[in-house]
Amino acid sequence: MEEEKVIGYHTTAIENVEDILKKGFHMSPSDRGHWLGRGIYFFSDLYFATEWGIIGVIKKETNDFEEWQDKCEVLGAIIDDEKYESIDLSSPTGYYIFIEFMQLLKNTVSEEEYEEIINKGYAYIIKVLENLEKVMHKKLLSKFDIVYATYPKKIYEKVKSNKPGDFIICAEKQICVKNRNAIQKIYVIKNNLEEIFNLVKRNRGVNNEK
Amino acid sequence: MKNNPKLVNEILEDFKTVSAENLRKAIEMTNVEEMHNSIVINVECKQYYKEEVKLKNFELHMDSRKEKNNLWTRLFKKKEIASREEGVAA
Numbered sequence: 001m002e003e004e005k006v007i008g009y010h011t012t013a014i015e016n017v018e019d020i021l022k023k024g025f026h027m028s029p030s031d032r033g034h035w036l037g038r039g040i041y042f043f044s045d046l047y048f049a050t051e052w053g054i055i056g057v058i059k060k061e062t063n064d065f066e067e068w069q070d071k072c073e074v075l076g077a078i079i080d081d082e083k084y085e086s087i088d089l090s091s092p093t094g095y096y097i098f099i100e101f102m103q104l105l106k107n108t109v110s111e112e113e114y115e116e117i118i119n120k121g122y123a124y125i126i127k128v129l130e131n132l133e134k135v136m137h138k139k140l141l142s143k144f145d146i147v148y149a150t151y152p153k154k155i156y157e158k159v160k161s162n163k164p165g166d167f168i169i170c171a172e173k174q175i176c177v178k179n180r181n182a183i184q185k186i187y188v189i190k191n192n193l194e195e196i197f198n199l200v201k202r203n204r205g206v207n208n209e210k
Numbered sequence: 211m212k213n214n215p216k217l218v219n220e221i222l223e224d225f226k227t228v229s230a231e232n233l234r235k236a237i238e239m240t241n242v243e244e245m246h247n248s249i250v251i252n253v254e255c256k257q258y259y260k261e262e263v264k265l266k267n268f269e270l271h272m273d274s275r276k277e278k279n280n281l282w283t284r285l286f287k288k289k290e291i292a293s294r295e296e297g298v299a300a
Contacts, residue, residue: 086212093213100222108230109237117237124240131243132228132236140224143217 004082006146008042008175009049009189010075013057017073021186025077025177035123036089036147036176037130042077044148044173046189049074050196054204061204065197074189079175084145084182090173094148097141098122101129145179 012020020026025040034041043049053072054062062068087094102125106114117125126141133140141147153170177183 081212085214085217087218088213091213093215093218097218097221100225104225104228104233105237108233113237120244124244127243128233128236128240131239132233135232135235135239136228138224140221143221 004080005184006044006079006081006175008044008077008079008177009046010040010042010077011049011052011057011072012075014071014073017075017188020075021188024180024183024186027180034176035126035151036149036174037126037141037178039147039176039178040077040180040183042079042175042177044175046074046192047196047200048153048172049189050193051200051204054200063201063205065194068197069193074193076187076189077177077183078185078187079146079177080182080184081146084179085143086146086148087141087144088148088150090148090150098125101125142178145177145182147176147178149174149176 010025027038027040028034029038043052050068053068053074054060057072058068087097089095089098102118105117105125105128109117117128129141133142150168150171150173152168153172
């Protein structure tokens, strides 16, 4: 049987590329910017990786692909989802871990504290779960080498779909690799970037219109 | 993705062994880290924003929360705070 491989896309500043290709990705720390805890983060869709070049690398709106190209590089990573353990927190199975952990929190803290925790969001809860691993010296979510989760894309809030039979629009799936050994190969993506950039530009332009 | 149910069940079983004390410790650790984040933002990010970023541009076009989160990461890297799990010194 052919092994199941997943491609993750990671956009970074062009000056980081050589180092990443030589030494591999750095693990990002667990903080609020990293929703799924400590790990190496990827988009599963090249579109969002391209958009991240604008949001996260250039950090200002641009319509200029050459500027994007001068500053950003998209790296593809082949992730071995067959050999390594993975969980999708947006799936019913993955979400079950969440529900149970939230129940555990509910049973432990006061009603007010629980309300505060919920308001802080899932990233905070993941962080508590990671700290619990440190306190207990035991792997919990870290039993999984790869964690997936899907986010509703904020800028597309205007597009709402509630009718039966409709599908979720513009969901953004992210991949957090917690075990760097699961990354088999890193390479530079060159194809189709300008076309995707133009789509990103168009969508961001449409959404910037009041 | 495999969503290995055996591992999921193992985690659920592990949850049953979590003491209230340990969970409270984990929450406290997290709150200290969060507080540290806020301190870094309040004291240093303002300056960073002023010096290196056109804030208005962000507010108009960017997902500011994402940007802020990214900023935290960069600042933490910059300041080489490697062992945040040990908490913030009082």
